[in-house]
Amino acid sequence: MSDLRKAMEQYLATRRSLGFQLRQPEATLRKFVAFAEAQGVVFITVDLMLRWAKTLSNVQPSTRADWLAMVRRFALWRSTADPRTEVPPENLLPARYHRKPPYIYTDEEIERLVHTAADLPSSGGLRGSTYSTFFGLIAVTGMRMSEALALDRDDVDLEQGVLTIQRTKFGQSRLVPVHSSTCTALQRYAERRDRLLPNPATPAIFLAEHGTRITKWSAAYTFAKVSQRIGLRTPVRGRRHGWGPRVHDIRHRFAVRTLIDWYRAGLDVEREVPKLATFLGHVHVNDTYWYLEAVPELLQLATDRLRDRRPEELP
16 A cells, blocks of 8 residues: 555544545545556645646536545645645636526426336335335435435434434434325335345345445436436436436425425515525525525516515515
8 A cells, every 4th residue: 555545544534533524535535546656656746636637527627626625635634744745726726616507397207207216127126116215205305315315214203204314414413394195105115125125234214125225326327217218317428327407406496396385375485594494404594595596486586576575674
């Protein structure tokens, strides 16, 4: 093992001891260190980082900039032990992130997605049930895919109708109440799962055919294949998942539909938005307000509401 790889392992272990999960930073640093080893380079330089960045032609500029920032943090830490280490300036290859406008699924599209997933071929009889329930749960709760994948049995209280989200994007736990019909669907899936896999290797709610927790890669791949089958995603040569709406857009749909329903019901949306932000696990309420500018229908509803206010109600 090279000294640079040993340093990387120590760096990751140190940060994890402080509570960081580091899934993407670890994957990025392993790619970078593997590149350095293949180049015969034993310490970090700006030139090395730039040459590595040139190999990332298949990722968005904003993603490349994020990955370089991860390597820069490692270089900063490494420089205290190896003075040969060069720490590049911030924004070595700057790229502003432009958030993609959300795709808002129709009710019919969600139904087709769930029903088609239920018919997936399965060697053990569980795959279709797993993914149809998984996609359905995301649709009715607005959970992140990673949060749904991380659910364990102890996190689901079907009697009270409450899910406990513990492994969130920002490390903050929250409670998510669910409708009785959702509890019924989860109970139906749990009975089938336990009948087919009575002794799984994990406490996870959603299981793969061999009894392990399904991964985000298999979930994303399955979503892409089901979406292509119903015409939501277009097959593209060189892109396994094709091109079209994403899993994350299901979460966007939940947020947008909730806001639209509030406007149409005449509620004070400004007062309600913090509740939605908490429900979705947004750290900043601005992340929730983003939907108002990203979705034309919502922006129009907000504009109409502002126009209809009496003069004394305006700020």
